[in-house]
Amino acid sequence: MTGYKVANGNGHSNGNGNTKGTNGTNGHSNGHKSADYTAQENPTMCSRDCCSGPGGSNRGNTCSDKKGAKAGSLTGEKIIPTPQSLLGNGKIQCELTHEELRALRVLNEDTYPYEVIEEIADFITKGSGMRPKIGIICGSGLGSLADMIxxxxxxxxxxxxNFPVSTVEGHAGRLVVGTLEGATVMAMQGRFHFYEGYPLAKCSMPVRVMKLCGVEYLFATNAAGGINPRFAVGDIMLMHDHVNMLGFAGNSPLQGPNDPRFGPRFPALVNSYNKDLINKAIEIAKAMGIESNIHVGVYSCLGGPNYETIAELKALRMMGVDAVGMSTVHEVITARHCDMKVFAFSLITNKCATEYSDKKDDEANHDEVMAVAKNRQKACCELVSRLIREIHLASA
Ligand SMILES: O=P(O)(O)O[C@H]1O[C@H](CO)[C@@H](O)[C@H]1O
Ligand SMILES: Nc1nc2[nH]cnc2c(=O)[nH]1
Structure with a gap:
C-alpha cells in the first residue's frame, strides 16, 4: 500500500513515512482578555420532588408550585422539566403527551442488547426487502447524500x-434504503449526537443495526471546523485517523458488558480508516478536478453542543488535529468493533479561529455550517456516488 497522494499536503505525516508540509503555528499567545462577571439568578427548574406526591400530577411544561407562585416558579417563568424531574422511583410523575413519553423513554433507554438490534434490523430488511451492503451517515446539511438513492x-x-429521534436542524430523521450506482445502500438522514442527551452507545447503535442488516462498508460524513490553517471553507478532509476526546474523558460507545457477537472486548483501532478507499477517493477527486480541495487528515470529536474556545482549538492543533466536530468517532469505533470497512470525510464548513479577536466573523455558527454544506453538497454527492460505484464494480 502506498501513501496518500494529495497534491496539497496537510502538514501531517500520513503514517506511511510521507510528511507533508508544515504544521502551521502552534505557538501560544497570551492575549487573554479579562471578563466582567455579573451574578445572575438561576432560572428555576422543576425539581425531582416538585411534582411528586398526592395531587402532584402536573402537565408537562408547567408545574403549579405548591407555595402559590404564578406558573409554578418563584420568578413566574415557565418551568422546563428535565428527564430527572419527571421521573421518581422509575415512575412518571407528570402527565405527558404520547410524543413526550416516547422521547423520554428513548432518552432513558441506553442499552441495546443484541436481540433488540436484531429486531430493528429485521424491521428494516423485511420492510425494504433488501440487505444493504453499504451504510451512509449523512452529516449536518448533507442529507442530500440520501436523496441520490x-x-x-x-x-x-x-x-x-426502539429508535431514537433526531433533534438537530439539518438532520431529517429518516433511514433511506435502496440502490446507488447499482449497490444496495442504507443511509441515515440524520445522526445522533452526544450533546442531544443520548449516551454514546445509543448515538452509534444504528451502526450495529447496519451491521445486522448486512452492511460491510460504513461511509460516515460530517460537517467540521477546519483547524489546519491550510484548510479552506468548502474543502473536504478525508479522515485517516482521529483523536477521541470523549474517550480521553473515559467515555466510549463500547462501555459496559461486551457482546462478542458484535466484536472483541478490546478492539484495536490502528488502521481504522480504510487506506484503499482513501486512495480511491483521492483518484476520484483528481478526476473530478477538485484535487486542490481535498486533504487527508485527523478529526477530533468533542462533546458539544458549544463550539470550541480558542485555547481548546490551539490545544487540538498541537495534538495534530486538523478538523473538529461533535460526531463520527463513536460511530467509527462501533463500526470497527464489528469489523466494518470505514470511509469517512469532513466537509470543512468553517475555519476555526486560533487567535483572540473581537470579530464576530470568527465565531462558528450552525447556520453557516448548514449553508456551506448546501453549497458543497454536489461535490460531496459525486465523491460518494463514484466511490460506491467503484466498490460495487470491484465486487461484481
Ligand atoms: O457532525 P455533524 O453531525 O455533521 O454536525 C456538526 O455540525 C453541528 C454543529 O454545527 C454538530 O452537530 C457537529 O457535529
Ligand atoms: N465542534 C465543532 N463542530 C463543528 N461542526 C461544524 N463546525 C464545527 C466546529 O467548528 N466545531
Whole structure:
C-alpha cells in the first residue's frame, strides 16, 4: 500500500513515512482578555420532588408550585422539566403527551442488547426487502447524500421500534434504503449526537443495526471546523485517523458488558480508516478536478453542543488535529468493533479561529455550517456516488 497522494499536503505525516508540509503555528499567545462577571439568578427548574406526591400530577411544561407562585416558579417563568424531574422511583410523575413519553423513554433507554438490534434490523430488511451492503451517515446539511438513492424505501426514525429521534436542524430523521450506482445502500438522514442527551452507545447503535442488516462498508460524513490553517471553507478532509476526546474523558460507545457477537472486548483501532478507499477517493477527486480541495487528515470529536474556545482549538492543533466536530468517532469505533470497512470525510464548513479577536466573523455558527454544506453538497454527492460505484464494480 502506498501513501496518500494529495497534491496539497496537510502538514501531517500520513503514517506511511510521507510528511507533508508544515504544521502551521502552534505557538501560544497570551492575549487573554479579562471578563466582567455579573451574578445572575438561576432560572428555576422543576425539581425531582416538585411534582411528586398526592395531587402532584402536573402537565408537562408547567408545574403549579405548591407555595402559590404564578406558573409554578418563584420568578413566574415557565418551568422546563428535565428527564430527572419527571421521573421518581422509575415512575412518571407528570402527565405527558404520547410524543413526550416516547422521547423520554428513548432518552432513558441506553442499552441495546443484541436481540433488540436484531429486531430493528429485521424491521428494516423485511420492510425494504433488501440487505444493504453499504451504510451512509449523512452529516449536518448533507442529507442530500440520501436523496441520490434510487427506489428508496423510507423509514421515519419515530416509526422504527426502539429508535431514537433526531433533534438537530439539518438532520431529517429518516433511514433511506435502496440502490446507488447499482449497490444496495442504507443511509441515515440524520445522526445522533452526544450533546442531544443520548449516551454514546445509543448515538452509534444504528451502526450495529447496519451491521445486522448486512452492511460491510460504513461511509460516515460530517460537517467540521477546519483547524489546519491550510484548510479552506468548502474543502473536504478525508479522515485517516482521529483523536477521541470523549474517550480521553473515559467515555466510549463500547462501555459496559461486551457482546462478542458484535466484536472483541478490546478492539484495536490502528488502521481504522480504510487506506484503499482513501486512495480511491483521492483518484476520484483528481478526476473530478477538485484535487486542490481535498486533504487527508485527523478529526477530533468533542462533546458539544458549544463550539470550541480558542485555547481548546490551539490545544487540538498541537495534538495534530486538523478538523473538529461533535460526531463520527463513536460511530467509527462501533463500526470497527464489528469489523466494518470505514470511509469517512469532513466537509470543512468553517475555519476555526486560533487567535483572540473581537470579530464576530470568527465565531462558528450552525447556520453557516448548514449553508456551506448546501453549497458543497454536489461535490460531496459525486465523491460518494463514484466511490460506491467503484466498490460495487470491484465486487461484481
Ligand atoms: O457532525 P455533524 O453531525 O455533521 O454536525 C456538526 O455540525 C453541528 C454543529 O454545527 C454538530 O452537530 C457537529 O457535529
Ligand atoms: N465542534 C465543532 N463542530 C463543528 N461542526 C461544524 N463546525 C464545527 C466546529 O467548528 N466545531
Amino acid at each position: 434510487q427506489d428508496p424505501k423510507i423509514f421515519e426514525y419515530e416509526k422504527i421500534p
